[in-house]
Amino acid sequence: MELLNAVLTWFMEKRFRQIEHFRKYPHETQRDVFRQLIEEARPTEWGKKYGYADIDSPETYRERVPISTYEQLSPWIERVLRGEQNVLWPSRIRWFSKSSGTTNARSKFIPVSDESLEECHYKGGKDLLSMYVHNRPDTKLFSGKGLTIGGSLQNNDLAEGTRIGDVSAIIMHNLPIWAQMIRTPSIETALMSDWEPKIERMARETIGENVTSFSGVPTWTIVLIERILELTGKRNILEVWPNLELFAHGAVSFTPYRQLFADLIPSSQMHYMEIYNASEGFFGIQDDLSLPDQLLLLLDYGVYYEFIPTEELGREHPRTLSLDEVELHKNYALVISTNAGLWRYLIGDTVRFTSLSPYRIRISGRTKNFINAFGEEVIVENAEQAIAEACRQTDAVMADFTAAPVYLGTSNRGGHEWIIEFEKEPTDLAQFTHLLDDHLRQINSDYDAKRSHDLALVAPVVHAVPPGTFYNWMKRRGKLGGQHKVPRLFNSRQYVDEIKEMLQEA
CATH class of the missing domain: 3.30.300.30 (ANL, C-terminal domain)
Structure with missing residues (x-):
């Protein structure tokens, strides 16, 4: 495992140089993403409806393509769910992420293309590790295993050969062999749908592993840790996993949980990194361990960003800003266009910029919460x-x-x-x-x-x-x-x- 740790650490540092590129050239990177998205989507039904063939600038894009909530985009997504292809995105859609959010009390089903899986979700996981290695070059992270608390998958009854599940489950199901080797628990346990027996099996399977990192929603991570402490009779989780050094967390603010984790993991060598990953994409990673709650906006992930000042929300045609127009410390509703066919999609989150060089954000809330x-x-x-x-x-x-x-x-x-x-x-x-x-x-x-x-x-x-x-x-x-x-x-x-x-x- 020491050799593997050395090899993977070298690989992660190599990727960091590419991260530095989009930090240095953010606007050029976003323009490249925009052009690529428009070009690839021209032959789709959506692209033909809105004349993508002659959209040549973000300004034309804003004028021609409406901002869409899930309710407004759902008739198009429903067609993809039923097996129609080349509707919103040209490549075949085989996966749908079932969002934990609800819109009018119904689940949201977000298309996940092969491109978004590879160039956004997977890249996010690799870049998380790259940034951690850059912050901690002496890390022994890859000498042990990473524990991920994920969701479950099920067949999509509306279209043969397609599946629905939490985005974490889609990612785990498709991980390459080398990544499966350094994670725990078993994939069968990780993808169980019944939560309570799943926690029990996860606890029992991972007690004997050398867990060096874990990731998940803080709430459910606490449930797992407390069950492991019950089974082992230990006072804190370091008595079970003495080499634990990283918790990557997302979905909710870590601020109210910070003290609780400090009690469960009493070590100055334990590090915490926030991530902003959602069913729709991987958008941000804490790139500096000394800056909690500040996330580097990920700009070369097949996602084009726009920002609505929150005072514009509720208007029929709200004004949107591109990255080069945003200001520090103002609340914006996030609008995304992605390589899975979400076009000017109002994701429902609000963010504030804490830095413009590089572009760092803080998640400030939800447009409906x-x-x-x-x-x-x-x-x-x-x-x-x-x-x-x-x-x-x-x-x-x-x-x-x-x-x-x-x-x-x-x-x-x-x-x-x-x-x-x-x-x-x-x-x-x-x-x-x-x-x-x-x-x-x-x-x-x-x-x-x-x-x-x-x-x-x-x-x-x-x-x-x-x-x-x-x-x-x-x-x-x-x-x-x-x-x-x-x-x-x-x-x-x-x-x-x-x-x-x-x-x-x-």
């Missing part, structure tokens, strides 16, 4: 920062949370209601609530204005719920494991009321 019932405009990033600060000041450790507005009624004022599951509860929940409210007021001027003198919002209400509450709620919703994640904020009371009702039934 926020609370704005009274003009307070609280986004996910605000909520996660406030909870993390309240936990820090009260020595608490958060496991999961969600929040919703309390709407004005004849007998109550407007406000926010939070449901928080703690790994370690604050000794004084009232103090925690005050700190949460106070920090939100410091970082969000709209919230502060509405809270002033209880003008439009009264102080928030926080419920500390028993351990396992969110796990049981997600299980009840059929959303265990894979890339499923607890929705943080919602303008509707649906999720908060469901959890409260479940607790009353117990």
Whole structure:
């Protein structure tokens, strides 16, 4: 394994020189991606409908091709799901990523082309390792195995020879032999669909392995680690995997989980790298270990980016910006065009640029996951920062949370209601609530204005719920494991009321 570690480390450093190229020439790289996408899609039905044959600039592209949500693009995707080809992309589509997000309560099925699999998703995994090796040239990462917590696959009944599943499962199923050799658990276990027996088998299979890295959604990774500690009777995971050095995490902000992982993995040699990978593509990697929550935007991945200032959202024809037009510290909704046939697709995430040279972003929230019932405009990033600060000041450790507005009624004022599951509860929940409210007021001027003198919002209400509450709620919703994640904020009371009702039934 030492020889393999040396060979792979050399290979990863070689790729870093290519990463440096798009860091140095970002606009030229994006123009090349744009031209290639338009040229390849000209013979498709979509390309013919929108006249790709004579689109010669991003400006013409913006004028001619509409921005699409999943609802608007779904009739085209439905045709591909049923086996039609050359609809959105010229090469044969054999895979569909079932997104954990929902649109009007239905799953999203995202086409995954061979090109996007190879030039985006796989490249993201390799570049993650390249950037880590560049940061840690003395790494022994490849002397052991990487543990990935993924999803599952199933046949697509609408079209023979095609399959549907979490993007992580699609990637694992198609990994080359050399990559399968350095990962764990077995592919049969990794692709199991039943989450609870899957966790059990993963725990038992990996206990005896030399795991040096793992990746996944923090929530479900904690479930696996805690089960392994139960089986072994160990105090922390380093007693099981002493050579563990890297956790690559994504899907949710790591900020509220940082202390919990520090307790589970008490080592100054443990490193954390955030990634921005989704069903639609691999978009960002933390390229500097000293800059948490800041992700290098990946520009040579077959993805062309546009950005909508969030104040433009909701307009019939929102203004979009290209990469060379964005500004620091402003919120933008992300629009992508990809080598799997997603055209000017509003992915649903919002980002802020923390650097323009190179282009680094921070994921700030979702276009539909926020609370704005009274003009307070609280986004996910605000909520996660406030909870993390309240936990820090009260020595608490958060496991999961969600929040919703309390709407004005004849007998109550407007406000926010939070449901928080703690790994370690604050000794004084009232103090925690005050700190949460106070920090939100410091970082969000709209919230502060509405809270002033209880003008439009009264102080928030926080419920500390028993351990396992969110796990049981997600299980009840059929959303265990894979890339499923607890929705943080919602303008509707649906999720908060469901959890409260479940607790009353117990």
